[in-house]
Amino acid sequence: xxxxxxxxxxxxxARAALDxxxxxxVLLDLQSETAFTxxxxxxTGMSSRQVQAISDGVEDQLGRNGAxxxxxxxxxxxxxxxxxxxxxxxxxFSPHARxxxxxxxxxxxxxxxxxxxxxSGAAD
Numbered sequence: 001x002x003x004x005x006x007x008x009x010x011x012x013x014a015r016a017a018l019d020x021x022x023x024x025x026v027l028l029d030l031q032s033e034t035a036f037t038x039x040x041x042x043x044t045g046m047s048s049r050q051v052q053a054i055s056d057g058v059e060d061q062l063g064r065n066g067a068x069x070x071x072x073x074x075x076x077x078x079x080x081x082x083x084x085x086x087x088x089x090x091x092x093f094s095p096h097a098r099x100x101x102x103x104x105x106x107x108x109x110x111x112x113x114x115x116x117x118x119x120s121g122a123a124d
Contacts, residue, residue, distance in 0.1 A: 007087070013061070022045060038087045041088060
C-alpha cells in the first residue's frame with residue numbers, strides 16, 4: 001500500500017517553514033477526522049521572533065503562488081500563529097505553546113504524512 005503524501009501547496013508551506021529553521025514538523029491528514037480542513041502542518045520556532053518569521057516565510061512563499069490565508073491568528077503575540085488556507089492550516093508554535101496545546105495528542109487518530117525533512121515528495 002502506497003503511503004499518502006501531502007499536496008504540493010502544503011509541501012511548499014513545510015519547506016518554507018524549514019527555510020526559517022522550524023523544528024519538529026508534523027503533517028497530519030485530517031480528511032477522515034473532520035470537515036473543517038484536510039490537513040494540519042505543525043511546527044515549532046524557538047522564540048516569538050522565530051515563530052513570526054516562520055509564519056511570514058510560509059505566507060510569503062505561498063503568496064508567490066497566489067495563495068493567501070483566509071484567516072491569521074496570533075502573529076502579534078508570537079506564541080502560536082495559525083494560518084488558515086482552507087484545505088490546510090499551518091500552526092507555528094513556541095515550544096511552550098506546542099507542549100501546552102498538544103495538538104498531536106488531540107488529533108492522534110489522524111494519519112501522519114511524510115515531511116520534506118523526511119526526504120519525501122508531494123502529491124499533486
